[in-house]
Amino acid sequence: MKTVILTEQPINNINGMKYFRDKLIGEDKAEVTCLQYSPKERRDIIGEIRALRPDVLVTVDLPGFEQRTLTDNISYNLLDCKQLHLLLHENPGNESCLAGQLSIAMFFYCQGDALYNRLAQRYPHLPYLKKLSEKPENPGQLNADDRTESRSGACYYEALQEMLQEWRPGL
Secondary structure (H helix, E strand, O other), rough: EEEEEEOOOOHHHHHHHHHHHHHHHOOOOEEEEEOOOOHOOOOOOOHHHHHHHOEEEEEEEEOOOOOOOOOOOOHHHHHHEEEEEEOOOOOOOHHHHHHHHOOOEEEEOOOOOHHHHHHHHOOOOOOOOEEEOOOOOOHHHHHHHHHHHHHHHHHHHHEEEHHHOOOOOOO
């Protein structure tokens, strides 16, 4: 499975993201490419993602959602891959983009009850919105030294596995 992880900062600076990447590579034998993008860079991140031809795109806090097509639609809608958008912070920078038309290939997982409730109320048309699990399936297997990193990464991995099970090609 070819996977692209898109973030605004290095994955080592995002709690659980390195663990998540390593788990994808180790358990799923995934080919993982990590990209960083900031809207200040003014580059065609959608074109870069398209060129990598991923099966799955994972974003953290909606980077690149400000990129639009000529008809002012969200460019992510044109990608031919499943998309897991992790919302880890209370006010993601491009949250207003969630009001637009979104592809059914997009799955949004957010952290915490308050963010989930606010997004569900404000954007009732989101194709798929769910809370991240607060506890991974096997918490007893976590190493005490990096418990927070492992717990967060395991929750992201669990969300990805759930998304892959929910995805129905041809809908």
